[in-house]
Amino acid sequence: MTVLIIGGNGFLGAELVRQAVSAGLHPAATFHSRPGDDGRATWHHLNLRDPIRLEKVLDTVAPAVLINASSGGADWAVTAEGGLRLAQAAAGRSIRLVHVSSDAVFSGTGRDRYIESCLPDPLTPYGAAKAAAETAVRLLYPDAAVARTSLIIGHGRSEHERLVHALAAGTLQGALFTDDIRCPVHVTDLAAALWEITRSDAAGVFHLAGPDALSRYELGELIARRDGLDPARLPSARRSGTGLPGGLEVRLDSRTTQQRLRTRLRGAREFLSANSPGR
Numbered sequence: 001m002t003v004l005i006i007g008g009n010g011f012l013g014a015e016l017v018r019q020a021v022s023a024g025l026h027p028a029a030t031f032h033s034r035p036g037d038d039g040r041a042t043w044h045h046l047n048l049r050d051p052i053r054l055e056k057v058l059d060t061v062a063p064a065v066l067i068n069a070s071s072g073g074a075d076w077a078v079t080a081e082g083g084l085r086l087a088q089a090a091a092g093r094s095i096r097l098v099h100v101s102s103d104a105v106f107s108g109t110g111r112d113r114y115i116e117s118c119l120p121d122p123l124t125p126y127g128a129a130k131a132a133a134e135t136a137v138r139l140l141y142p143d144a145a146v147a148r149t150s151l152i153i154g155h156g157r158s159e160h161e162r163l164v165h166a167l168a169a170g171t172l173q174g175a176l177f178t179d180d181i182r183c184p185v186h187v188t189d190l191a192a193a194l195w196e197i198t199r200s201d202a203a204g205v206f207h208l209a210g211p212d213a214l215s216r217y218e219l220g221e222l223i224a225r226r227d228g229l230d231p232a233r234l235p236s237a238r239r240s241g242t243g244l245p246g247g248l249e250v251r252l253d254s255r256t257t258q259q260r261l262r263t264r265l266r267g268a269r270e271f272l273s274a275n276s277p278g279r
């Protein structure tokens with residue numbers, strides 16, 4: 001099986017590459033600004049703004065499956081249009097497509113939890129671009145899978161873990177919000193679940209978040225304890241009233257997806273506890 005991971009040198013993409021290699025595959029992967037450091041993958045430069053380059057990469061690799069783990073943030077041309085172009089190309093070539101989306105597609109207002117059938121109501125440019133991309137994927141390629149996820153954590157390498165270390169060390173000014181709720185997931189669990197979905201022919205929307213809903217501050221405390229830092233050094237604040245855009249309480253409910261998977265999506269309290277393997 002020839003697999004292509006878009007954004008293979010990103011945080012999630014690197015774990016997808018690692019698991020593909022462990023499964024005996026020789027994955028192809030793309031980078032935008034810097035090649036990945038895993039020599040067991042074949043690396044291709046790709047800017048999702050460039051449709052001709054995308055076709056060239058697909059011609060060269062001829063993948064049977066494709067996972068889009070790229071992130072262009074709020075850049076519409078990359079995140080929204082790039083996701084759409086990938087869906088068009090994958091549908092035209094009958095390539096199995098799994099597209100990674102985000103809980104940022106939701107506003108956090110009007111409902112306690114979001115299930116797979118909930119439609120996006122984004123509040124931020126990033127959320128709007130992710131919502132546009134996942135809508136394009138669903139409508140242009142109904143056989144594709146869209147996997148929404150939440151804060152991705154693991155091995156100390158996520159932006160969230162690095163932020164906690166910088167705040168605890170006092171090298172960065174800022175605070176962790178006590179009223180900003182998400183359902184973090186471990187990168188190893190997420191990548192395993194994505195591969196499981198990729199290997200199946202399951203289509204539609206999936207939720208791949210952990211079962212524990214907790215604030216960014218609570219998450220910071222757990223990361224600090226795991227890493228031997230003093231949680232009391234972490235500054236806290238409330239986000240409501242700051243005027244910062246984005247949903248406050250966004251709980252992805254992954255129970256329906258979990259019932260369909262062998263991979264268990266652990267909650268943050270479990271995977272950040274002292275005796276959890278592969279923290």
Ligand SMILES: NC(=O)c1ccc[n+]([C@@H]2O[C@H](COP(=O)([O-])OP(=O)(O)OC[C@H]3O[C@@H](n4cnc5c(N)ncnc54)[C@H](OP(=O)(O)O)[C@@H]3O)[C@@H](O)[C@H]2O)c1
Binds near residue numbers: 030049069
């Ligand atoms: N991290 C989270 O907490 C979180 C939460 C919810 C959802 N997600 C979703 O999970 C997925 C993976 O996130 P991540 O944190 O692993 O992302 P990441 O570490 O920021 O990696 C982003 C990847 O996208 C590539 N990329 C950036 N601009 C590109 C462009 N113009 N054309 C092609 N590729 C481009 C980057 O390549 P270079 O590094 O070479 O520039 C990199 O490989 C994304 O879909 C994201 O929206 C993440």
